[in-house]
Amino acid sequence: MRQPLAALITITTLLAVTACSASDSSDSSAGKDSAGSKAGADGSPVSPAQIPGLRLANDSSEGGSCRWATSYPVIPGADALTAALKAYVEKQRDSYIENRKELDGEGSACADGASEDGAGAGEGGHELNVSFSFLAASADVVGLRFTRYESGGAGGGLSDTTMWFDGSTGKVVPALSLISDNKATLLQFANAVKNSLKDSDGVTPALLTKALVSSRESSLDNLSFTPKGDLRVAFSPGTVGPPDAGAVTAEVPSDEVKPMLSDFGGRVWEQILNPGKELTLDGNPPDDAQAGAPGKGAADKRSIDCLTSKCVALTFDDGPGQYTQELLKHLAEYNARATFFLVGRNAELQPGVVKEVVAAGHELGSHSWEHRDLSQMSAGDVQTDLDRTNAAIKKITGSDPTVMRPPYGAHNATVDAATKLPMILWSVDTEDWKYHDSAKVSATVTATVKPGDIVLMHDIHATSVAAVPSMLEKLKADGYEFVTVSELYGPDGPKAGAPLSQRQDAFGRG
């Protein structure tokens, strides 16, 4: 991610020397099938409680638009990491949007100024999803795996990469810096990788040699440890074999790789084998903001009748995130209650924030596990996704979410059948994710809102959260009550079945 180590150039020279014999010895592996050589997902051993002050920076589109969603962690004391992660996800998003514009032409849902119900609406044409998991986050090391999913076409499919941060220097380091930066060790490492793959199917020896020889970060950017301390070196499809053979992963056993590790690699290895320590970086807050539950009990139940009062249901999607707590303060000032459609992964990583949302009397809804377009998934995958999201929320709060909203508002018969909760869409779309303009968000709502409306916003954007006080001030002056979706529909709540986007019989309509 940063400039290559001097050793990356050294490895080039060394491997060029050993290339011939290595190729000869592994010729016999060509032509076999590739079972067992795919990169596997590492179950993350990291609990969010180990990371003081962890917050997420999320971004996504919504509506029937150009579809993308990204997420990365913001860790106090790891500013260089935050900057690198931001640059990485923005590059993924921007190149996806540019590609879509080029491939789709003028009708592209990703084109500038395309309406949110423009091309691709309802068809779920294309989608980018960038999510992460922690490989390590304890003592003074952080490792992350980013998973990039793009639906359909060239560049589509699933891929991943790893990123590493050394808290002792405050720097993001290339994955290969897990290995000692000296010629003999790097040669040993390269040979260990080759040895691991010598009987592997889906590996073309000449390509493997070329990948190692011309390495730089591009080929050796995906290094991680198994829970036992074995080192996994993953190569993207097409790097060391035919593209249709998929990703290829070399595994160097723990006892073999241990002597090859750099000081940094050794510290990471220790944390992998003894997980659970807290992450301690300069700049970590002394008290974990997540650890302390707010000093108040569950908010009072209230009774607002939207058949006799002017009601509006504000909804906030895609969080929780780094601005959610700020939003809670604004809502409390106006005695406003709202509905938060949570992304399951984000809830799991910020449980303290979720508890604060509930304690303040707001309603929780499901917005899927990681903001994938559910209408493009199989029935089984949709069910797994929704069940996992509900379970994550219940684990934190003790209760299931009460409503559900599909990402992008995209649903079909499969999604409808899998959804047991009332499906809630919206009647006022601020398009806040597109404009990032507080005044516009506030004005859109105050100019168009009617009693019974459901307003779509996102608490993952600073500009949306900043829009709330002036919006509530104006609406309050107009006599509005700010209710949750369930409050809007009265004592029995909203009904499951057909999607709901507003309460038609609310007081003051027509």
Ligand code: NI
């Ligand atoms: Ni969303």
